[in-house]
Amino acid sequence: MSIQAYTLFQLGWRPGYSQHLTLQDFEAGYPARVVGVHRSGLSVLSARGLATVALPRDVAAGVEPAATVGDWLLVEMETPRVLRLIERQSLIARIAAGSEHRVQAIAANLDTLFVVTSCNDDFNLSRLERYLAVAFEAGVEPVIVLTKADLCADVETCLDAARSIAPAIAVVSIDATSAPSVENLAPWLGSGQTVAFVGSSGVGKSTLANTLIGSAAQATGGIREDDARGRHTTTAREMFALPGGAWVIDTPGMRELRVGSVETGMNAVFDDIEALAAQCRFHDCRHQGDRGCAVAAAIDDGSLDGRRLDNYRKLQREAANAARSTRERHEHDRHYGLLNRRTQRSQREKKGRDY
Numbered sequence: 001m002s003i004q005a006y007t008l009f010q011l012g013w014r015p016g017y018s019q020h021l022t023l024q025d026f027e028a029g030y031p032a033r034v035v036g037v038h039r040s041g042l043s044v045l046s047a048r049g050l051a052t053v054a055l056p057r058d059v060a061a062g063v064e065p066a067a068t069v070g071d072w073l074l075v076e077m078e079t080p081r082v083l084r085l086i087e088r089q090s091l092i093a094r095i096a097a098g099s100e101h102r103v104q105a106i107a108a109n110l111d112t113l114f115v116v117t118s119c120n121d122d123f124n125l126s127r128l129e130r131y132l133a134v135a136f137e138a139g140v141e142p143v144i145v146l147t148k149a150d151l152c153a154d155v156e157t158c159l160d161a162a163r164s165i166a167p168a169i170a171v172v173s174i175d176a177t178s179a180p181s182v183e184n185l186a187p188w189l190g191s192g193q194t195v196a197f198v199g200s201s202g203v204g205k206s207t208l209a210n211t212l213i214g215s216a217a218q219a220t221g222g223i224r225e226d227d228a229r230g231r232h233t234t235t236a237r238e239m240f241a242l243p244g245g246a247w248v249i250d251t252p253g254m255r256e257l258r259v260g261s262v263e264t265g266m267n268a269v270f271d272d273i274e275a276l277a278a279q280c281r282f283h284d285c286r287h288q289g290d291r292g293c294a295v296a297a298a299i300d301d302g303s304l305d306g307r308r309l310d311n312y313r314k315l316q317r318e319a320a321n322a323a324r325s326t327r328e329r330h331e332h333d334r335h336y337g338l339l340n341r342r343t344q345r346s347q348r349e350k351k352g353r354d355y
C-alpha cells in the first residue's frame, strides 16, 4: 500500500491542539499521528509521510495511559525521537484484562463513536446505555447505528426505542452490506474526521467497515514497513483512511471494551434520573421505598422505565468498583514504591559503610 502524503487537517488536526504547543515546540518538532502501535515502536503519519518512532521511557512514563492509536505526538525534526504527547481531546480507555484494573488507552482523539447494534437479536437498550456512557466518559459524540435494517420487519420500533433512551443523540438505521445505505453515516465521515465502532460480536462492524472502504481498497490490507531487524512486517489495520477522507480506528481493544470508571458518562446518559433524584424529599434518598421519592413516583406513573433505573444502578455499582480498584492499586503502588525506596536507601547506606 503506498502511503500518500496528508496535510495536518486531513490527518485530523484541530486548531485546539496548537494551544498546547509553544513556538519552541514547533521549532523543535512536528506533529505526527499514531496510526499503529507495535513492539518495534509506533507508526506515525505526518505531513512528511509514514515513519516509525520509539517512545522514550520518560515520555511513556510521564503519561498514563501511554500513547495509543489516534494520539498526536511531537516528533523531533531530524530524528525519529518523540518529544512529547500532545494533549488529547478525547480518550477511550478500558480496564485491562486480568484482575489488576489497570487503565489501558485504546483510542485517542475520536470525533465520533458509532455504537452499533442490530435491529434484531442483539437489540438491547441496557447495552446501548452502557456504550453511550463509555462515549460520554471519553468525551466523544456517540451515534447509534442500527444494522440489519433489511432483515427487520419493524425498524421504526427499534429507532423509537433507541431514541427514547437518548433523545439528543442521532440514531441511524442501515443495511451494513449496502453501499447506498451506509451513505446515511456520511455526515460523520467527512475529511479528517476520526471514528470508531463498538458493539457486540456479529452486529456488523466489520461488514460496515468493509462497505465503507469499498471493495477496491479492501484488498490492500495493512501498512507494510520495515521492523528493527529489516524484515517486513504487516501491522494490524489499526487506523485507516476511508475513501472520503475519514479515519477509522479499529484496534483489537475496541472490540473488547469493558466499562471502567464512567461516572461522568453516566451523568450524561442518565441525566433524567439524576434530575428526578434531585427532587426527592431527602438528599440521601436511595430510591428504594424512601418517603417522598421522586424516582419511585416516576416509575409508578410510567414516565421512567424500571429497566432503565436497574441499569443505572448496575452501571453505578460497576463504576464504584472500578474506582475503588484503581484507588487500591494506587495505594498499593505508593506503599511498595515507598518500601522500595527505603530498601534502596538502606542498601546505599550499607554500601557506603562497607567502603
Ligand SMILES: Nc1nc2c(ncn2[C@@H]2O[C@H](COP(=O)(O)OP(=O)(O)OP(=O)(O)O)[C@@H](O)[C@H]2O)c(=O)[nH]1
Pocket: 147, 148, 149, 150, 151, 174, 175, 176, 177, 199, 200, 201, 202, 203, 204, 205, 206, 207, 208, 255
Ligand atoms: N443482511 C445483513 N447482514 C448483515 C448486516 N450487517 C452484518 N451482516 C451479517 O452479519 C454477520 C456478522 O457481521 P460482522 O460484520 O462479521 O460482525 P462484527 O460486528 O464485525 O463481528 P465481530 O468481528 O465478531 O466483532 C455477517 O454474516 C454479515 O454479513 C446487515 O446490515 N444486513
Ligand SMILES: [Zn+2]
Pocket: 277, 280, 281, 285, 286, 287, 288, 290, 292, 293, 294, 295, 296
Ligand atoms: Zn428517591
